[in-house]
Amino acid sequence: MEFPTKVALAQAVPALPEGPGWWYEPKYDGHRTVLRRTDETVVLYARSGRVVTQHWMDLAVAGMELRPGTVLDGEAVIWRNGRLDFAAAQSRAASSMTRARALATRYPASYACWDVLQHPDPAIGDCRNRPYTERRALLLELLADVGPPVQVTPATDDRDVAVLWYDALREQGIEGIVCKRGGAGYPSGQRRWLKVRHADTVDALVLGFTGPRLRPHHLVLAVGDEGGPARVSARLEPVLAARVGEALSSAAVVGERRAEGEPYTRVETDLVVEVLAGSGRHGTLTVIRMR
CATH class of the missing domain: 2.40.50 (OB fold (Dihydrolipoamide Acetyltransferase, E2P))
Structure with missing residues (x-):
């Protein structure tokens, strides 16, 4: 893989899609982040490709538990009083190195991970052309023994469950649902995922x-x-x-x-x-x- 890599994007739609083959995930309110575990360290990238490791050093330290060669896609988020605090996450993302460390002590971050872009096993390697369901299985296996703050986001292929999430998780700061085709590859730099948000x-x-x-x-x-x-x-x-x-x-x-x-x-x-x-x-x- 070349770094920085282009992340997949989502197109806003008014309602959850119906029919077979769709998977649904909660949409988090944080800072889009690609986590790359190298042989010696962890590098974090923003959606734009800018290196933001210094803003999220607590996540970089946690990422050292991953096997070298792992590249993940997810969201850096901050929970306060059982609810996502987007303002706190954005302050971390835009702060100086010194202030980011102080903020990390007060409001530690979590990494809600929804995709694996590169697998540490050389026989697997770049996963982006593999179907979502296959990447999901690889992700669950990779993070099975990795605890918080790095966690796999929930996912379901049951639209009724997604509707319940859409309604019930709003109080926790979940801003909607992201919808992905189970048989599709990772759409780098393209808006092929769908998102349904509460706010217009x-x-x-x-x-x-x-x-x-x-x-x-x-x-x-x-x-x-x-x-x-x-x-x-x-x-x-x-x-x-x-x-x-x-x-x-x-x-x-x-x-x-x-x-x-x-x-x-x-x-x-x-x-x-x-x-x-x-x-x-x-x-x-x-x-x-x-x-």
């Missing part, structure tokens, strides 16, 4: 901001795919602006750019926010929260 929102990658960094006025966003056009959001609510500012506090500044005729500060970050679906069709994008 879409994801947007933060490209930059206007105003002061610690309390930005507007965000400049790429909606959907990361290569989308730059769009300017509506003015952020004060509380949200403070949270976004904290997440952007250590982001590297690329320079000054323009979007929709507005000057803004371009930054290098993996910060993702949710915007109201359709809010950008005839006006500015309305940001709801950080992802």
Whole structure:
């Protein structure tokens, strides 16, 4: 495998698909992370491919229990009081190394793993072309003797069970269900998985901001795919602006750019926010929260 590798993505749909061959998993509210166990260490990658090991050192240490040559796909999450805390996870992902270590002590992370991309057995190796059900079996075997914080996410091929999860797990911060074809390979860089979320929102990658960094006025966003056009959001609510500012506090500044005729500060970050679906069709994008 080449690193960083492109992760599979999901397309939003209004309802769970029906029919044979579908598998369903809870959709976590955290930070998408690829975990790679090398011969000597563990390397963690964000969805963009950026190395983020220093932000999740507790998971890197836990990953040393894996066999060298293992590459997993999953979500770095933080549980607080029995519920997923996406703001805490995003703060970890956007913090400095020193602050990330302090946050890890207060709010340790867990790794919800749903796929194996590379198996440590050379006879198996790159798993991405194997069917989901086969990769799932390999994943369960690999992590059978590995305890928390690295854990396999639940999965079912029973749509009725998935519907129960969709309703019952919402109180724990599970934001929906991801649906995958049991006979399909791992769709690197493609939106072939489906996702059903409670909120009628879409994801947007933060490209930059206007105003002061610690309390930005507007965000400049790429909606959907990361290569989308730059769009300017509506003015952020004060509380949200403070949270976004904290997440952007250590982001590297690329320079000054323009979007929709507005000057803004371009930054290098993996910060993702949710915007109201359709809010950008005839006006500015309305940001709801950080992802």
